[in-house]
Amino acid sequence: MATRVVEQNYSNIESMTLNMGPQHPSTHGVLRIILELDGETVTKCTPVLGYLHRAKEKHAEFKTYHQFIPYTDRMDYLSPMSNNTAYVMTVEKALGIGITDRCRYLRTLLCELARMSSHLLAVGTGALELGAMTVFMWGFTQREKIYDIFEFISGARFTVSYMRAGGVAREDYPEWRRRVREFLDGYMRTQEEMEAMLNENEIFLQRMIGVGRISAEDAINFGLGGPSLRGSGIDWDIRRDTPYLAYEEADWEVAYETEGDCYARFLVRMRELRESWRICCQMLDLLAKHSGERMNIDNPKIVFPPKDNVKKSMEDLIHHFLLASEGFKVPPGEVYHAIEAPKGELGFYLVADGGPRAYRLGVRSPSFINLGALEHMCVGELLADVVAIIASLDPVMGEVDR
Amino acid sequence: MDIVVDAPGKAEDKAGTDVLALQAPENALTKTLSEAISYCRRNSIWPVMMGLSCCAIEMMGTAASRYDLSRFGSEVFRPSPRQADLMIVAGTVTKKMAPVVRRIYDQMTEPKWVIAMGACSSCGGMYNVYSVLQGVDEVIPVDIYVPGCPPRPEALIYAIMQLQKKIRQEPIYLFN
Numbered sequence: 001m002a003t004r005v006v007e008q009n010y011s012n013i014e015s016m017t018l019n020m021g022p023q024h025p026s027t028h029g030v031l032r033i034i035l036e037l038d039g040e041t042v043t044k045c046t047p048v049l050g051y052l053h054r055a056k057e058k059h060a061e062f063k064t065y066h067q068f069i070p071y072t073d074r075m076d077y078l079s080p081m082s083n084n085t086a087y088v089m090t091v092e093k094a095l096g097i098g099i100t101d102r103c104r105y106l107r108t109l110l111c112e113l114a115r116m117s118s119h120l121l122a123v124g125t126g127a128l129e130l131g132a133m134t135v136f137m138w139g140f141t142q143r144e145k146i147y148d149i150f151e152f153i154s155g156a157r158f159t160v161s162y163m164r165a166g167g168v169a170r171e172d173y174p175e176w177r178r179r180v181r182e183f184l185d186g187y188m189r190t191q192e193e194m195e196a197m198l199n200e201n202e203i204f205l206q207r208m209i210g211v212g213r214i215s216a217e218d219a220i221n222f223g224l225g226g227p228s229l230r231g232s233g234i235d236w237d238i239r240r241d242t243p244y245l246a247y248e249e250a251d252w253e254v255a256y257e258t259e260g261d262c263y264a265r266f267l268v269r270m271r272e273l274r275e276s277w278r279i280c281c282q283m284l285d286l287l288a289k290h291s292g293e294r295m296n297i298d299n300p301k302i303v304f305p306p307k308d309n310v311k312k313s314m315e316d317l318i319h320h321f322l323l324a325s326e327g328f329k330v331p332p333g334e335v336y337h338a339i340e341a342p343k344g345e346l347g348f349y350l351v352a353d354g355g356p357r358a359y360r361l362g363v364r365s366p367s368f369i370n371l372g373a374l375e376h377m378c379v380g381e382l383l384a385d386v387v388a389i390i391a392s393l394d395p396v397m398g399e400v401d402r
Numbered sequence: 403m404d405i406v407v408d409a410p411g412k413a414e415d416k417a418g419t420d421v422l423a424l425q426a427p428e429n430a431l432t433k434t435l436s437e438a439i440s441y442c443r444r445n446s447i448w449p450v451m452m453g454l455s456c457c458a459i460e461m462m463g464t465a466a467s468r469y470d471l472s473r474f475g476s477e478v479f480r481p482s483p484r485q486a487d488l489m490i491v492a493g494t495v496t497k498k499m500a501p502v503v504r505r506i507y508d509q510m511t512e513p514k515w516v517i518a519m520g521a522c523s524s525c526g527g528m529y530n531v532y533s534v535l536q537g538v539d540e541v542i543p544v545d546i547y548v549p550g551c552p553p554r555p556e557a558l559i560y561a562i563m564q565l566q567k568k569i570r571q572e573p574i575y576l577f578n
Contacts, residue, residue, distance in 0.1 A: 051498050053496055159552065
């Protein structure tokens, strides 16, 4: 009879509204969530966005195609290389140009390194929010090595602005490839340690298994992407199913789990780290094999000439001046191109009007779409599990608000 | 460490602290109270978690394994503003976020300091648009500006060291 008394008491209590964020240690930036609670159970969960709205899509209409590249860095600031690649591939599609083999291998390598860096942070902060600090520190040790690699090739730690329409900003070089090799050789040890630390950790498992469950059908209906989709048992990856860059030439597998809970999404990330490592190793070999070839395409109307030539050659000086002052023109048309970013399908929808600037640029950002499923996952769960669910969705607010 | 160890026998005829030194036992630390408080203050600056955007990643990197901010006594990132001395505004402050930043600053207890980390929080940076506040100094007073987009962890560490230097020069009022 005791339970009936408790039920009666609960029925008299009003639901409580709790504000979480925008300054909260586990909302991954400036996400604000308004929670309605019945006791400790979440009955309603409304994300409030816009605390990091920086009008990126509007910027695209006032910047030349090249000038917009740094803005893409700061969208998903955990994997700027992927954002750069997605944007310049959209522009290349609109221009109707291809890229060289060597450039494809380099872009693939850098995108996968970005994926590793992003997943390491997702796993690390996710564990940190559940009280496990060590994995965060180990993850950051490896991330710093990836940042070194980025810095050696682009000059910046993570806001790289490295990709260009028709190629990349600088070529790779043997010492850089040696550093990547050194990182890849030492990485797997950390991966194994992290798996030993988390995969069978009783506290971690109890916080993750069965929490924030979403069925395969709902995942598709919400338009989820990336690990959030593959955690629900959907075997879908843009890298394999609509191939781009050099993913077809690499030997790798799509990681997916069937449970659809936080633990499944975590496992997908862990396995993707291993797969990314495999792709990186293969791309590095291919890159070394093609090291003597041309990196950027031979089109002076689009690609900047080498700086040395600008000082010696009249034509190169003119091309450099025109590209820097006016920028290249993109023929009128509408183009959509999507890649598999670490968070899911990152797509750019470009409307060109024939000028040197985009008429309109729309971004299909995976974090924003994934966040749409937050309420579906949170309702019925305990308040403390909301933190784990947000961490498993891994939204980046720079990409959500843009 | 700049607390001077004075043995009682060595005390000369100076004013103030020497009297204390003569009366103190062997190997006692003698220093004015305000200097001792200043020493403690500047070597345990606890920041409030104010990661707004990209710079937050560098801020986390500064606190994490390689750069290890705890060497400077500032690794204790507090989510609660009432337990913090320093606000590192790391990232773009939008007009929607500005009242929140101001409110958290108001909730911090005195003495408190502010570091504007990165171009965005210093002056708006690359976002001169309708939604972005052109510098966090429009809503709260800033002590140190760190340039960069984002600044490297070394730059943030240098800013904290500059802040320590600044705190050292500040007077301390014991009874106010």
